[in-house]
Amino acid sequence: MVVQTLNKDENKFLLLEGVHPSAIEILKASGYSNIEYYKGALDEQALKEAIKDARFVGVRSRTQLTEEIINCAPKLAGIGCFCIGTNQVNLQAASRRGIPVFNAPFSNTRSVAELVLAEMILLLRRVPEANAQAHLGKWNKIAIGSHEARGKRLGIIGYGHIGSQLSVLAESLGMKVFFYDIETKLPLGNAKQMPSLAALLAESDVISLHVPENPTTIKMIGEKEFNMMKPRSILVNASRGKVVDIDALANALASKHIGGAAIDVFPSEPASNSEPFSSPLCQFDNVIITPHIGGSTIEAQENIGIEVATKLAKYSDSGSTLSAVNFPEVSLPIPSKGVSRFINIHKNQPGVLTAINTLFANRGLNIAGQYLQTSPEVGYVVIDIDSVDFTRAEDILTELKQVTGTIKARLLF
Numbered sequence: 001m002v003v004q005t006l007n008k009d010e011n012k013f014l015l016l017e018g019v020h021p022s023a024i025e026i027l028k029a030s031g032y033s034n035i036e037y038y039k040g041a042l043d044e045q046a047l048k049e050a051i052k053d054a055r056f057v058g059v060r061s062r063t064q065l066t067e068e069i070i071n072c073a074p075k076l077a078g079i080g081c082f083c084i085g086t087n088q089v090n091l092q093a094a095s096r097r098g099i100p101v102f103n104a105p106f107s108n109t110r111s112v113a114e115l116v117l118a119e120m121i122l123l124l125r126r127v128p129e130a131n132a133q134a135h136l137g138k139w140n141k142i143a144i145g146s147h148e149a150r151g152k153r154l155g156i157i158g159y160g161h162i163g164s165q166l167s168v169l170a171e172s173l174g175m176k177v178f179f180y181d182i183e184t185k186l187p188l189g190n191a192k193q194m195p196s197l198a199a200l201l202a203e204s205d206v207i208s209l210h211v212p213e214n215p216t217t218i219k220m221i222g223e224k225e226f227n228m229m230k231p232r233s234i235l236v237n238a239s240r241g242k243v244v245d246i247d248a249l250a251n252a253l254a255s256k257h258i259g260g261a262a263i264d265v266f267p268s269e270p271a272s273n274s275e276p277f278s279s280p281l282c283q284f285d286n287v288i289i290t291p292h293i294g295g296s297t298i299e300a301q302e303n304i305g306i307e308v309a310t311k312l313a314k315y316s317d318s319g320s321t322l323s324a325v326n327f328p329e330v331s332l333p334i335p336s337k338g339v340s341r342f343i344n345i346h347k348n349q350p351g352v353l354t355a356i357n358t359l360f361a362n363r364g365l366n367i368a369g370q371y372l373q374t375s376p377e378v379g380y381v382v383i384d385i386d387s388v389d390f391t392r393a394e395d396i397l398t399e400l401k402q403v404t405g406t407i408k409a410r411l412l413f
């Protein structure tokens with residue numbers, strides 16, 4: 001259903017990093033045609049220029065939406081991360097500015113799990129080395145150091161959506177699965193939760209990382225952790241680049257303590273496909289290096305485009321913030337006819353709601369519906385009143401913006 005909110009053309013959607021065209025289709029079907037689309041990430045200066053009149057911005061993992069960038073976008077009302085990770089966005093700065101951030105928490109889970117499984121098998125069979133040598137004309141038909149996955153011990157660090165899906169797939173191959181997570185998690189199948197990272201590292205033949213980037217995970221695998229791993233064990237990282245100390249990994253590979261690795265993510269990644277890439281890992285034939293493509297499948301990208309664009313359009317149309325990662329979540333019914341809807345995002349401090357309600361009461365306006373959620377810092381209230389004409393609604397909005405503590409207020413319809 002196309003919801004008739006006001007001035008849809010004033011809402012510029014800035015879509016970066018080649019998000020799937022399914023996002024554009026959804027936005028257009030929802031009545032939003034003011035879309036600026038870029039195939040790659042923009043450099044800082046170009047981003048500041050493009051974002052300054054954007055109401056919504058859509059990014060993948062390359063674009064860093066820092067506080068400085070967010071502050072260059074006075075009209076910005078919502079951010080869409082067309083991926084799972086949201087570490088590229090300063091989430092606190094966004095909430096302080098009254099900007100909800102949405103992502104696609106499940107859409108590429110399966111794609112990552114499948115790639116990781118394939119890489120584990122290739123590394124256990126030493127295929128990357130055999131492949132590199134064959135390309136150089138060297139026929140090296142040997143079984144030394146080549147293993148079946150069946151019966152091997154897989155250690156998963158981070159047993160969330162991806163880690164737990166990998167666990168199920170790996171068990172179907174006959175692997176024994178162990179995991180470490182800071183939360184107590186329901187083990188699927190015969191998987192076993194380990195009491196510590198050290199216990200997991202000591203137990204595993206293959207270790208795969210599936211944690212988000214946050215202060216507890218940055219460099220969680222470094223020299224000390226490599227020393228705790230079994231000789232010739234294999235490391236897979238398709239989570240975030242900063243989770244592994246790349247120099248320590250290079251040392252562990254050079255000393256042959258680690259038998260191989262598959263690395264999809266790097267502490268610093270090229271901003272676009274036209275920029276060069278280099279890493280100390282490029283010298284090792286037993287390392288599979290991929291350019292952050294864990295979630296890059298047609299299936300995942302199309303679903304992500306639909307999911308995140310739908311969330312942005314829904315927020316713009318109705319104010320729904322369901323599944324926002326940094327914001328009070330309000331799930332709203334489809335607006336009934338004969339209603340004008342305002343939203344007010346404010347600092348979570350005493351007196352704001354009273355002031356808002358007084359504003360409507362003083363004008364003799366009946367509140368037909370009110371939806372409020374708060375986080376420690378931010379309050380978000382959606383107010384439906386019996387329908388008023390546009391000029392009156394604009395007057396109310398002007399007053400609503402002046403309520404002490406208000407960060408942002410909008411008239412939706």
Ligand SMILES: NC(=O)C1=CN([C@@H]2O[C@H](COP(=O)(O)OP(=O)(O)OC[C@H]3O[C@@H](n4cnc5c(N)ncnc54)[C@H](O)[C@@H]3O)[C@@H](O)[C@H]2O)C=CC1
Pocket residue numbers: 084085086105108109112157158159160161162163180181182183210211212213216217238239240264265292293294295296
């Ligand atoms: N390579 C790629 O293209 C992709 C990479 N990713 C990355 O994978 C990460 C994981 O994705 P999901 O499984 O969907 O996330 P999730 O949020 O479902 O699971 C993450 C798990 O890590 C655990 N965790 C957090 N901090 C931890 C710590 N210090 N030690 C141990 N466990 C910890 C959490 O409790 C949670 O169970 C994402 O945050 C993203 O950075 C996601 C999709 C694609």
Ligand SMILES: O=C(O)CCC(=O)C(=O)O
Pocket residue numbers: 060061062082083084085086108292295296
């Ligand atoms: O596909 C992308 O651009 C990023 C994928 C990713 O890392 C994620 O979903 O967190």
